[in-house]
Amino acid sequence: MYLRNCVLAVFLVILAPLEAFAGTATQTDWSGGDGVFGPVFDWGSEFYMDTDIECYHILSNIILKKTIAMIPLEHTVDGDFDGAVSVVSADVNGDGYMDVLGAAYSAGCITWWENEDGSGTSWTKHQVDENFTGAHSVYSSDINGDGYMDVLGASRVDDDIAWWENMDGTGTSWTEHTVDGDFDSPLSVHSSDINGDGWLDVLGAAEVGDDITWWENVDGSGTSWTEHIVDDNFDNARTVYSSDINGDGYMDILGAAELANDITWWENLDGSGTTWTEHTVDGTFNGATSVYAADINGDNYMDVLGAAFYADDITWWENMDGTGTSWTEHTVDGSFDGVYSVYSADFNKDGYMDVLGAAQSDDDITWWENMDGSGTTWTEHIVDGDFDVACSAYSADVNGDGWMDVLGAAFNADDITWWDLTEFLPGGSLESSVLDVQESPDWQTILWACTEPAGTSVAFQVRASDNSSSMGAWSDTLAGPCTLEGILADEANYFQYRAILTTTDPLSTPTLHDVNVGWQPFTGTQEGSAGEVAQFALYGAQPNPALGHASLVFALPVNSRAELTVYDLSGRVVHSITGEYEPGLHEVILDGLASGMYMIRLTSEGFTVTRQFVVIE
Helix, strand or coil: CCHHHHHHHHHHHHHHHHHCCEEEECCCCCCCCCCCCCCCCCCCCEEEEEEEEECCCCCEEEEEEEEEEEEEEEEECCCCCCCEEEEEECCCCCCCCCCCCEEECCCEEEEEECCCCCCCCCCCEEEECCCCEEEEEEEECCCCCCCCCEEEEEEECCCEEEEEECCCCCCCEEEEEECCCCCCCCCEEEEEECCCCCCCCEEEECCCCCEEEEEEEECCCCCCCCEEECCCCCCEEEEEEEECCCCCCCEEEEEEEEEEEEEEEEEEEECCCCCCEEEEEEECCCCCCEEEEECCCCCCCCEEEEEEECCCEEEEEEEECCCHHHHHHEEEEECCCCEEEEECCHHHHHCCCCEEEEEEECCEEEEEEEECCCCCCEEEEECCCCCCCCEEEECCCCCCCCCCEEEEECCCCEEEEEEEEEECEEEEEEECCCCEECCCEEEEEEEEEEEECCCCEEEEEEEEEEECCCCCCCCCCCCCCCCCCCCCCCCCCCCEEEEEEEEEECCCCEEEEEEEEEEEECCCCCCCCCCCCCCCCCEECCCCEECCEEEEEEEEHHHHEEEEEECCCCEEEEEEEEEEEEEEEEEEEECCCCEEEEEEEEEEECEEEEEEEEEEC
16 A cells, blocks of 8 residues: 555656646545536536535545444543543643643542544543642643643642643643632632733632632733632532623623522623622522533524533523523423533534533433524433543543544543544545546546555546536446556546545544546557558557556658657666658557656657656556
8 A cells, every 4th residue: 555655646746747748637625515517627626426525624635524423432541540520621732632631539639641643542641730639620721821731720628729830831840830729629720811911810619618719810920819709608619610791802700609509600890800790690500510601502692501410400591682681591401410510512513502511420421412503402412321420521622533522530430531422434425527628538547646544445436428418337446546448438528537435444534635537639549550640749658657568659641760769767778669660650569667757759750759658567
């Protein structure tokens, strides 16, 4: 496979000079979409139709489509993380791959795992702090604005809100900075620019202190903090989050209070974060443990999601007019036993925000599909129904495939895990638009460049016709680049290809980078033919590239002496023939040529011309 790809790369480079006397058509971009049958004079970026194939959005290559898997594929990040209670994802070391961070309550540690190759299948563990007793929450952001992702944590036992400075951006050297060492039993930490000064601030929720607080990053260095209490009577505050709820451009604060049964947001009145107005979203949400904000119904107003531990309830509240003062409750799932965490992302790429939850009592990580985007009809999809005391659920594109994955932390299982919700379909095909080559062709070759991981393949079928409305049957499947001699009828000027992609590995897709078809003007120069010609001509090798042997075709208008010489790239003569020829077309067949590029020179009666051709074995 490697050798074939290397040879193919050479073909694509050297075909360009042949355009003066031979035709080629290349397609490298399919992003223009389907529906164009043709005929067209150039493929451009369009194609006719596809089944289970999509254009890869970055490189305009084509791959197999992904779809939501019936059974999500589980990847354990760490199965020995004692008392795993919180999980998030960020690119900690700046290598472009999403890493995973976790807080372990029983182990008292804050940890991140390096996504070694971006696939999410190989992880290296890095300790941020092994002595953060009762670690309950973890988050990541660039606190000091140096371009490196830092780590924040909340210690339920140490009453501590802290952040660790990523000293050189590699995530291997950390310096701890205390934000507040006397914050009574914090359960949640978050980061946002609350006062709009361009520096990231820190937010916390304190269980025993009944406290929602934010700390102002005074000079942006993360070493000087000013405390601002938002609400110190928020009974058993569990979670804190930040979003612009009323669309005034100021960051507001949301909280969930378990004993108060309360989901609340506080309005940042003037954007300074010093004056707040409380707005209750739901004051009877029994055992409110988690809160999040997202535009669930796509009306451009920020809605609120909540999880209620005792009510076993995942709910979202519709921000009716965008002001955050009028709310309509919509239940996503009213029997999600012991729900502890809620999050939102578009998992199936339909443009609608879905909902994700973790339930301690059910040992369950589940997502609910927003069926029509209105947030009123939901379909449940269980990710893992045996995730022992699921405490935290989060979403990120862990393996970089463009689809959102699910992450979870399980307290009793001591487990940090991520699930790939999607799989590549086993096969698909794409049909090109019909190409009109605008001449009578002698079909030569079809070439393509692709990437074929183990268990995958790219193949082609082709067809040609002199009637674009009746293209006829497809050829047999072509497993590799080849000559079209004997496959397509000469003089049929309409051409179409079908690319066929397959995989036996749900984690892998083949990728088609480009396809090239080549032809020469039809001359009727099949072996043994003759005819009148009007001028000296060298038609070059047929086919080109040639498979092991090449037919060199030339024309003489009069009786004349002709010399035909073949050179390799070093200039060495590999074949030479001189003789007296009658008028007409003549063909010389060369066997035993090694793979490579050659030059043909015809000299006769003062006429000299040189052509190129390629031989592949």
